[in-house]
Amino acid sequence: MGKSKRLLALFLCLILAFSLSISACEKKTDDNQGKAQAQSELFGSPWVTSVVQGNLPAERPDAKDDLYTYLNYDYLKEHQNSPETYMTSVKDDIQKAVINAINDESRTDNEIQQLRILYNQLSDTETLKNTGFSEVQPYIDKIDAATTIAEFNDVISAADFPFSPFVTATLGMADSRGVYGVMISPNFVICDTLMLGGKFYKDTDDEATKQQNETMLETFASDRFADASLIGLDTQEKLQDAMTKLIEFEKSYGKYAEDPNGYSSAEYGSMTKAIAESVFNLSDLCALCPNIPLEKILANMSKNTASIYSLMDSKWLSELNTLWTEDNLDTLKLAAKVSILKETRPYRDQTVYNELLVQNGGTVDVATNVYNACDDMNTFAQLLAKIYVNDVLGETAKTRLTNMTKDMVDIYKELINETTWISAETKTNLLAKLENLTINMLEPTSGYFDYSILQLTPSDQGGTAFTNYLKLKQYRYAAESALIGQKANSDIVWYSIKPSTVNAFYDVMSNSINILPGIVSSALYKENMSDYELLGTLGGTIAHELSHAFDYLGSQVDAYGQPNNVYAGDDLDKFLAKVQQINDYYSNIEVLKGVKVNGQNVVAEAASDLCSMQVCLELLNKDKNADYEEYIKSAAHTWAAVLSDAEAQQQYTDTHPFNNQRINVNAQMFEKFYEMYGISEGDGMYLAQADRIIIWGADS
Secondary structure, three states: OHHHHHHHHHHHHHHHHHOOOOHHHOOOOOOOOOOOEOHHHOOOEOOOOOOEOOOOEOOOOOOOOOHHHHHHHHHHHHOOOOOOEEOOOOOOHHHHHHHHHHHOOOOOOHHHHHHHHHHHHHHOHHHHHHHOOOOOHHHHHHHHHOOOHHHHHHHHHOOOOOOOOOEEEEEEEOOOOOEEEEEEEEOOOOOOHHHHOOHHHOOOOOHHHHHHHHHHHHHHHHHHOOOHHHHOOOOHHHHHHHHHHHHHHHHHHHOOOOOOOHHHHOOOOHHHHHHHOOEEOHHHHHHOOOOOOHHHHHHHOOOOOOOOEEOOOOHHHHHHHHHOOHHHHHHHHHHHHHHHHHHHHHHOOOHHHHHHHHHOOOOOOHHHHHHHHHOOOOOOHHHHHHHHHHHHHHHHHHHHHHHHHHHHHHHHHHHHHHOOOOOHHHHHHHHHHHHOOEEEEOOOOOOOOOOOOOOOOOHHHOOOHHHHHHHHHHHHHHHHHOOOOOEOOOOHHHHOOOOOOOOEEEEOOOOEEEEOHHHOOOOOOOOOOOHHHHHHHHHHHHHHHHHHHHOOOHHHOOOOOOOOOOOOOOHHHHHHHHHHHHHHHHOOOEEEOOEEOOHHHHHHHHHHHHHHHHHHHHHHHOOOOOOHHHHHHHHHHHOOEEEOHHHHHHHHHOOOOOHHHHHHHHHOOOHHHHHHHOOOOOOOOOOOHHHOOOOOOOOO
């Protein structure tokens, strides 16, 4: 849920900071802001797209015509002058909890003490400024000194070289019954593939999409090169040439990297095939890239002892190998240096970067920069989440949300058993996924990393933020290395994602539902929330993610993470026919002026939205005191937002429907809302019984 919001905010922030031109970013003038419009002037059908700034009706509509806008009208009207706002936005709750813990002098456990050391060193901007780039410079000099590809290989694979500019290696597993192995991924400089799936590298024949992707690449490149003067790129001409060179280099092999969303439009079974072909031993893995000193690089990351290596879409590594030549030496050196700039920026002097940010209208928030440097997978990301869970959320939140998840799993079991369009074999397969599901609620099943034996070096003993960053990085490598070969737990994804991320997700390989602490903000969870209110906020999100276990992607993997399709016989065709109904319906909704929804783009998430509301209603039906109105108000408020024109353009390309559709489309499908609001033929919320779509259960 929060992921798409975070990505949009990140895109817009970077575009602002580096003054890259996107025509859709132009704001409406003050004369047009804040004015509710006459219905005839608005776009969107069958409901106006009221989430877009300036597209709000002058009067609150009737619930029978537009339920989303009816429930959120006051918020939408109040925030017409402040687009890019969300009702659920709050100041980072985790950051506040962490600062409180650091400032609490009674907290003397070693984990907090080590966190304080790094936090205080990062806060000492004067010392960082005096240190400058000097601690990083020797590594840059070693790269510059390489005059042949062999010398370059020796530099980046040396035991005392603490960076891996081209590949990442994290814990992985072949299936949920096996042992921990190692997952290999590209370490792109320009695009963070863990967050974005490498999608900006994909080839496309659509000119508008191509231009948008190119603009985003330029935006990210501007950030990566913001302090490139430190490596000699001190003129605009040099800078632009380097950016262009690196973008083209990474696109040439990055377009082959895995894009999880790509499997949504690929032939069914393609992900199954990719998973089956993704398992290697070390020698076979290295054989894919004989020009690259991969084994030594993995040894530096303590990842050279695994019996199983997972590499999805191995073509990117083979393609990178073809670029690993003398002719490309300068580009390889550039990529390595910019990668080091990107990685080390939070742990060294940021003066050059900050000055550029301010020159382009940005601001410098030292406290947030310090916190973000601590909230890194290589530093204290897991500890910060643990502090928030223990100090703020507590066991009550974990128990309450876990029980709600279990109740939803039981509802899905009932619905599957009642579904008549699937065979007994398919039912068995689907129920097996639910029976073997792991719930990672607010923490990984095996617990967060233990920092109790970590020893950083205080400043009065010669320690610096940079040297302690390198210590923490090695500490993480050692912790992961100790797990290689051990029996795997279904919390594998927690070793490659920050728990502070505003997200919840179903992971197909581990067959697990993962609710990260970052999404359990004070806007979505409070101890005094009623069960009905909580069902509308986090409950809807959990039910949505659970449904991904049976969708087009999730159904290609069985209960144990093995590449076995769960739909038997012609059941897949029946499922896809239902999904096609959703696609067709969305494709007829006007969302922007003269523009209809791309149904194929949103269908997977739209189907999960539909399943989510069905499960929530089924839970309410079991409660004789259920407050349906409190539930739907809470669900609608969760999606209350005012988007700028630029955000609206971005949202159109997202795989999630617009926020108002996530309430209105799904509410249309269930008779309960017709009864509650007196919806009848001719009303905007009316949908004929024959046109309503239900995927699971007796009514499907």
